[in-house]
Amino acid sequence: MIVRSIRARASRAAIALLCGLLGLSACSELSATGSPTSTSTSLSVPASVLAETSGTPPARLFLQQVTSSSAIIKWRGPAAEACLYAAAGGKIRCQAALETASEHREVRFVGLSADRQYGYSVGTYRGPELRFRTAPRSGQLPADGTLRLWLLGDSGTASVRNGAGLPKYPGKAQAVMEGFLAYNRDRSDDPLDMILLLGDNAYPAGTDREWQLALFDLYGPLLYQSSLWPTIGNHEMGYGEIDYPGYGRVTWSGVSTSASADSFWTPQQRAPQRMPYLDIFTLPAAAEAGGVASGTEQYYAFDYGNVHVVSLDSQLSARDASQREAMRQWLVADLAANELDWTIVIFHHPPYTKGSHDSDTEATRRVGYDQPILDMRREFTPVFEDYGVDLVYSGHSHSYERSWYLHGHRGDADSFRPELHAELNADGEPATGRGEQFYSQVSPASQADDKVVYTVAGSSGKLSLGKGKLDHPAHAMQPRDPQLRHGLAQLGSVVIDVGRSVLTARFINDQGEVLDSVSIRR
Amino acid sequence: MFLSGARAAALGLGCLALLAPLWLWAHPGSELSLHYLSGQIAAAPAQHLYLQRASLLIEVGDFSAARADIDAAKALGDPRQVAYVQGLLLFQSGQAAAAIEQFSDYLQSHPGALPALEARARAWQQVGEAERALGDYRQFLAGSAAPAPGQYLALAALAEESNKPELALALLDQGMARLGMNINLQRAAIALALSNQQWAAAIRRQQLLGETMKHSPLWQLQLAELYVQAGHCDRAQALVQEMQAGLQRRRVTPALQRLQARGEALKSCRSRTGIPA
Known part of the structure; x- marks a missing residue:
């Protein structure tokens, strides 16, 4: 009942909010189009019918791999086909759906125009909320001059129930979403180009049901319009059993140390199975969206306009030396081939954190399942710095921490030396990245693009610090924190605005306030 | 994070022990799992628990204790269930030919069981039956829902270590036939070619x-x-x-x-x- 209420409210809000997210002209353009012609089938539906919502939405509906020339519409439900409406010309193309794993269906539309808005319908479900915009051509910006990315870390709490069967984190993830929407509304509803998920987006174990509750039911209409790009968190990988300090022998979600995607299990099932994440998402293993083919959906890369994005797998591939090395070699090849203006990398386990997880060696070893924190820091941060990565985003710790402009820091927190590991300002202190202390992509000091901003953004669904003190010296001090710590104990998410010469990332709390920002110029 | 019932955990882990490849357990913490399983067996002995513990004991090299667990497992249920773990023990003890018989027995009652196919492939490889090893490897990876490049690399490395460069190359090409042209697999193939001055x-x-x-x-x-x-x-x-x-x-x-x-x-x-x- 609660879920239905949220979904109904989201659907009612969808037309107003999400037409706005794409720009009001999109909706008026849509309603003005004439009768389209059918191409692949004889179906002929006036595009104006998209001006009003009709039919029943599928149980889940989302966009995958939106590129400058193609897009995948994916859903679960009985609808057997999807139709595409070119907003300007009213042309219709319908395609029969391909049935994929766990009762999903998908249609990949190809031959689309770059930076163009399209409407679509799925079965009998149609309406103004079913619209998307293709990516700009490779290297280009969209017509409005800015790409907007929204990043959600550890947002999957809407599926968690307490012992009484009630929501354990009521309204938390929704508040973060509403904070973002309020922020966006105050800025003329800039179009949202993509949503990046930083892992742990369906608690506690990443079952199909939990994905439904934590992602599709909550963010529903947003996912109709913006391409969704995930990464694997520890809570996407079912249960494991460990000896945990203070608890003894326990069976917990999120502590699996398996490197096999086929070993997903929960106490409710008899046999291991393939992890639901890989059945839900259709990810570009063969470079369908740019980048170099990885050969696996567990990690991948894609281009979107002038941004190159890499999603690494710090949960499965990172746990096996052979697979980790394969991922690292692929990353090198991918980044070496990248010529776009900006590069963003996402994965779940943060190389630097003093939040609810601790990235120092001893602390990490004590919590055995956190080994990827060390491996990613030691083996992957050198690659990021060598190949011009600008921003790295992770989750796992349920707070916000954003680093200085870093280079060469591989050790524990106490080995951090600003003069060795950070870009310094005129006073010889770490530059903040804010305002006039923006970072230059090519460092004035080294004359090379060799520094990276690392951010932990794992508070999109809950806030917790555990024993963490938010005192990692590699992270920037936060003037908006009452204790001036190196992080923020606030619910929130990250918005990145990408232009030609400036990239700005902002942390938006659940009230829609900007609590931190960092800019890089090129 | 949620605590769950020990019984449910044991059920799930029992299945894992039978179905998961050995490297699933090749992480720090095997000793903790042994400790946990011993507690479970003491509370309620069951075939799958003995087999699971035997697998772990084989992994850590305690073959005599593993043999005792396998014997106990035989007495507690269908002996056909035991063949896979028995094969692992024989293989790790250096008796690859005898291990193949056990894996084959297990595959007769469990057709297409991936861990058994992989294990038999390694055993074929050890006794010098490269073609048969390749056949099992192919079947193993074909049955995997989503093989990753690293899995093909690991198998190719095994073949190379066994002084079977042709087999290694075939595995890499098999991987690319499945995954598409792949930087990891092709570079490994190039390294093989170079080592043979090709x-x-x-x-x-x-x-x-x-x-x-x-x-x-x-x-x-x-x-x-x-x-x-x-x-x-x-x-x-x-x-x-x-x-x-x-x-x-x-x-x-x-x-x-x-x-x-x-x-x-x-x-x-x-x-x-x-x-x-």
Whole structure:
């Protein structure tokens, strides 16, 4: 009942909010189009019918791999086909759906125009909320001059129930979403180009049901319009059993140390199975969206306009030396081939954190399942710095921490030396990245693009610090924190605005306030 | 995080022990699992628990304790369930031929069981039956829902360690037939070709990688290095020149600077003769 209420409210809000997210002209353009012609089938539906919502939405509906020339519409439900409406010309193309794993269906539309808005319908479900915009051509910006990315870390709490069967984190993830929407509304509803998920987006174990509750039911209409790009968190990988300090022998979600995607299990099932994440998402293993083919959906890369994005797998591939090395070699090849203006990398386990997880060696070893924190820091941060990565985003710790402009820091927190590991300002202190202390992509000091901003953004669904003190010296001090710590104990998410010469990332709390920002110029 | 019932955990883990490949357990913490399983067995002995503990004991090299657990498991249920773990014990004890019999027995009652196929493949490999090993490997990876490049690499490395470079190469090509042209697998294949001084094969494979790697400066340099090894300095130097021109258009990164330096080093190449390209 609660879920239905949220979904109904989201659907009612969808037309107003999400037409706005794409720009009001999109909706008026849509309603003005004439009768389209059918191409692949004889179906002929006036595009104006998209001006009003009709039919029943599928149980889940989302966009995958939106590129400058193609897009995948994916859903679960009985609808057997999807139709595409070119907003300007009213042309219709319908395609029969391909049935994929766990009762999903998908249609990949190809031959689309770059930076163009399209409407679509799925079965009998149609309406103004079913619209998307293709990516700009490779290297280009969209017509409005800015790409907007929204990043959600550890947002999957809407599926968690307490012992009484009630929501354990009521309204938390929704508040973060509403904070973002309020922020966006105050800025003329800039179009949202993509949503990046930083892992742990369906608690506690990443079952199909939990994905439904934590992602599709909550963010529903947003996912109709913006391409969704995930990464694997520890809570996407079912249960494991460990000896945990203070608890003894326990069976917990999120502590699996398996490197096999086929070993997903929960106490409710008899046999291991393939992890639901890989059945839900259709990810570009063969470079369908740019980048170099990885050969696996567990990690991948894609281009979107002038941004190159890499999603690494710090949960499965990172746990096996052979697979980790394969991922690292692929990353090198991918980044070496990248010529776009900006590069963003996402994965779940943060190389630097003093939040609810601790990235120092001893602390990490004590919590055995956190080994990827060390491996990613030691083996992957050198690659990021060598190949011009600008921003790295992770989750796992349920707070916000954003680093200085870093280079060469591989050790524990106490080995951090600003003069060795950070870009310094005129006073010889770490530059903040804010305002006039923006970072230059090519460092004035080294004359090379060799520094990276690392951010932990794992508070999109809950806030917790555990024993963490938010005192990692590699992270920037936060003037908006009452204790001036190196992080923020606030619910929130990250918005990145990408232009030609400036990239700005902002942390938006659940009230829609900007609590931190960092800019890089090129 | 949620605590769950020990019984449910044991059920799930029991299945894992039977179905998961051995490397699933090859992480720090096996000793903790042994401790946990011993507690479970003491509370309620069951065949799958003994088999699970036996698998772990084999992994840590305690073969006599593993044998005792396998015997206990035989007495507690269908003996056909025991064959797989029995095969693991024999294999790790150096009795590959006997292990193959056990794995085959298990596969008769559990057709297509992936861990058994993989284990039998390793055993075939050990007794020198490369073709049969390859057959099982192929079946194993074909049955995997989503094999990753690293899995093919690991198997190819095993084949190479067993002094079976042809098998290794076949596995890598099998992987690319399944996954598409892949940087990891092709580079491993190139390394194999080089180790056998098959310059032309190595160069051809690198050329095939061009589109996948977007003809990047890294790809150009790797190809140039292969040309140098094959004694074709003129081709190498032309490629280096092309690469360096391309680098001028890129942002300076540490990786780019290294490519420049490697390219410079190749310029001193002196052509050799008599090496077929």
